[in-house]
Amino acid sequence: MRLPLSVLCWLVLASLALRAPPALAHAGLPETSNVTVRRGHPEDLFAGATFGAVVSRDSGKTWRWICPESMLYGGWRPESFLWQANGDLLxxxxxxxxxxxxxxxTWQAHPFFSSNNLWPSGLEAPPSTPSRLWVTTARASSPNGLFRSDDGGETFTAIDALRSTTHVYSSVKVAPSDTRRIYVSADTPQGLRIFRSDDEGSTWEEIPHPFPEYSVDSRxxxxLVLRVAENDPDHLWARVTAQGWTYLLESKDGGHSFQSILHPPNQEHDGLDEYLVGIEVSADGRTVWAATYTRFFRIRxxxxxxxxxxxxxxxxxDRQGDTLLVCGSTWVHDWALARTxxxxxxxxxxxxxxxxxxxxxxxxxxxxDICRPRWPQFAPSIGADPTLPPEEPVTVEPGTPEPPPKKGGCSSAGGLVPAACLLTLTPLLRSRRRDPESSRR
Structure with missing residues (x-):
């Protein structure tokens, strides 16, 4: 049964009155979800969002919308993006x-994975060897594995040692200080595993992780391997979930053992009671920042x-040198992205x-062609001006591929709360924000 718009608006207003932070963060209201900087080009910034993405080519002075329909992922939203120095966004x-x-x-799905019914779950390209890409796949009951590209993602080959119809590979990370060291996390019929290579994928060590301390009533x-320290290939961080808690884990022995390091204040439990969005780590590996849907922790x-x-x-x-780029909530403290x-x-x-x-x-x-006509409907949902300015000539970068023929049939709603409802909500939401000066602390 489809609810009338007036009823839907009333329900959303009621949920806001209850002020439940997890619901506000990613279950309806537009928010940023990740940020990346183009390698070697700090003026180029890209932020993924619940409503597609936004991009800046002038060090953050202006930001332009990219709708999810043009990015080909529908309900599958990337947790992170990689922006190579040559301009490739992946x-x-x-x-x-x-x-x-x-x-x-212009966005295209890579034909190698699409044609082979593979579901890419993790992506890595070390800054020192940007033409080498590593991709894991994680489609249940399908042939999964780790795939390597030596030509910037044009072609891929499978790593034979990790091919499996029973394993699901969740992520891949390469040690910045030694690109021969590779970590792959996996879920297997025998339990959770870390696969480690010290020779750039030629041979692998399989490291079981049953986590008995978390296996009281359920497995x-x-x-998920999250990060490897810049200065030590044996120092890495991962996450695991058990009984509704997420644990942020640290290993200093190359993935053989892990310890939980996130102990939220005023909680007896040493895990998080909400989804861990991601982490960032200082250059020396001694400080970790952990982000959830509603909170931001610093662990020294x-x-x-x-x-x-x-x-x-x-x-x-996302850390850039000594600066952190941090997502926030416009609805709570007046900014969606800031630097510290x-x-x-x-x-x-x-x-x-x-x-x-x-x-x-x-x-x-x-x-x-797809996103611009959607702007007048989308803009009110974020409090932006819905007026479309005249189209301006845009310089196309050399080597830009010819765009594919435009396809129709995309939904204009995109899963967002209806614009008419959010127009009603905007004054209420803005009244909940803090004083602008307090948002700087």
């Missing part, structure tokens, strides 16, 4: 490997865990959702 969505070669204007699941080696005052209601992080140069004590806002502008891509590219 993401493993869980259903396909998508790539854009023109800054987000742990969702083991040998010190206490600090629940930072911001962001709240939504969080993610003091490890999270204070924040400098980069943009809030109402500052987002319509797409600005060449004509006959999917982002321009």
């Amino acid at each position: 993401a493993a969505t869980g259903a396909s490997l998508i790539r854009s070669r023109d800054g987000g204007c 742990p699941y969702d083991l 080696e040998g010190g206490p865990t600090t629940l930072l005052s911001l962001p709240e209601g939504n969080a993610c992080a 140069r003091d490890e999270g004590d204070t924040f400098e806002p980069l943009f809030s959702l109402p500052h987002i502008l319509p797409p600005a891509c060449p004509a006959r590219t999917p982002t321009q």
Whole structure:
């Protein structure tokens, strides 16, 4: 049964009145979800979001919308993106490997994985060898494995030692200080595993991880390698879930043993009671930032865990040198992305959702032709101006592929709360925000 719009609006208003942070973060309201910077080009920034993505080519001064329909992933939203120095944007969505070669204007699903019914789950390309890509796949009851590309993602070959019809591979990470060291996390019929290679994939060590300390009533699941320290190939972080709790784990012996390191304040349990969005790590590996749907933690080696005052209601992080780029919630503290140069004590806002502008891509590219007509309907949901300015000539970068023929039949709703309802909500939401000056602490 479809509810009338007035009833739907009333239900959303009621949920906001209850002020349940997890529901606000990712179950209806538009939010940023991850951020990446183009390698070697700090002026180019890209933020994934619940409503597609936004891109800036001027160090964050302006941000342009990219709708999810043009990015080919529908309900499968990437947890992170990779932006290579040559301009290639890539993401493993869980259903396909998508790539854009023109800054987000044209997206294509990689035919190798699509034609073989493979579901890419993890993507890695070390900065020192950007032409080498590693991709894991995780489709249940299907031939999964680890795949390697030596030509920037044009072609892929399978790593024979990890081919399996029973294993599901969740992620792959390469040690920045030694690219021969590779970690792959997996779920197998025998339990959770870390596969480790010290020779760039030629041979592998299989390391079982039963996690008996978490296996009281049910088997742990969702083991995911998150990061390898920049200065030590034996130092890495992972997550695992058990009985509704997520544990942030640290290993200093190359993945042979792990210890939980996140102990939220005022909680007797040493795990998180909500989804861990991701982590960021300092260059020396001694400080970790952990983001959830509503909270942001700083964990210093040998010190206490600090629940930072911001962001709240939504969080993610990406480190660039000594600066952290951090997702936040416009609905709570007036910014959707900010930077911090003091490890999270204070924040400098980069943009809030109402500052987002319509797409600005060449004509006959999917982002321009699909997303631009959707802007008047989408803009009110983020408090932006729905007026479409005249199209401006856009310079196409050399080597940009010819866009594919435009396809019709996409839903214009995109799973968002109806614009009419959000127009009603906007004054209420803004009344809940903090004083702008307080958002800098």
